[in-house]
Amino acid sequence: MDLAPVIETLQATLVPQTRKQAEEKLAQFCKTSGFIPCLIQIILNEQCDMGARQAGAIYLKNHVNTYWSDVNDLHATTDLDIIALANAVNVDVTKTNGDKSQKPSLISDTDKDYLRNILIDAILRIKDPLRCQLITIAGTLIKCDFPSKWPQFINQIHTCLSTDNIETWNSILLVFYILVQYYEYKKVEDRGPIDDVMLVILPILHQRFMQLFAHNDSDQSAMIQKLILKIFHAYTQ
Template identity: 30%
Template sequence: MDLSNLTLVLRAALSHAPEERKAAEASLEQLQYTQQHLVRLLQIIVDGSCDMAVRQVASIHFKNFVSKAWSPIDPDETRKIPEGDKSMVRENILGFVTQLPPLLRAQLGESIKTLILADYPEQWPSLLHWVTHNMESQDQIFGALYVLRILSRKYEFKSEEERIPLYQIVEECFPRLLNIFSTLVQIVNPPIEVADLIKLICKIFWSSIY
């Protein structure tokens, strides 16, 4: 289903008419495993010209489906998300963190958490490079820290053996984190955005030592 028709289905899922809403929900259920469905949902979520209510429905549908199907609990599950779609989502989802309002970012953050738990580091080795690269970018630093916070939480309260991948994260990110933190705390009368960055850094440190 193309973007325009998918947008119409998502809008119908908001309908006050029970029959129209149920038909839309059934259509979304049927579309879930079709090629490009997740990618198109992501496109709608980040489309600033699209109605916010539709974007929110898309983000919830995206989050719920990713949670259920990205790494199925049942090993015999025959329905799979196409690997090409998974790759495209991994390649694009991180860059949208800073573009979204908090309501949508929260939904996307839950999806990123699911992807990280399932795929990092084996299926997503480029993730850490994305984080370190964007920690140097004024425009993407919030997104980098937001993702790093999710990544560091993967290793909270884990055994020493399970925390081995964390060592590389600490080695590559913490010197940069310290520099960023030192710069931020010297800002006089900082805006709320600076406080948010400082809070994220503190949470990253906390997650990395527990």
């Protein structure tokens, strides 16, 4: 997919007079396979206009949030207590409420695979405010795809924590914290995936915490130590 027209359209969304037309054009672009790789290339391109990069990151975040799931079921529930109560009053809450709750995905499987493979690396390569948009996207993928459709995620986390780059630790821990928060209040029987992950990740988190505590008194070190403690608290409470 050609980057130039997408960059031009993203820039046009920043101008009130051309915003509506540009948004309509992006809505057509997003139906094309290769749109997500195109946006990622723009976001990562330091030679590209920062306004276009920010607009691309925000558009990608909203696009993924809306269309990543094949079907967004806003009304169904799998909570057994709720289902039992509903059955007692002859209300069916296990099925979708008509067609209005279903949104067919506009994102091709190829684009999904691309984003799962590139997202962590992309987060490590950029700074805020672009980074925070991609971290939010990672949260959507965690909720929709982990662990079955994103099995490489934990290997990516472990690899990043195994480096000696403190900047990498900070970014990757922000992503990992989202995963832990997602499981924070789940029932014991639903916490299997995070328990399996922590068997691998907790030892290296402890190692990094003690390393920073003993040998690095910088502000960044303090922030990372605090983040590790927040992760541990969210997991154990």
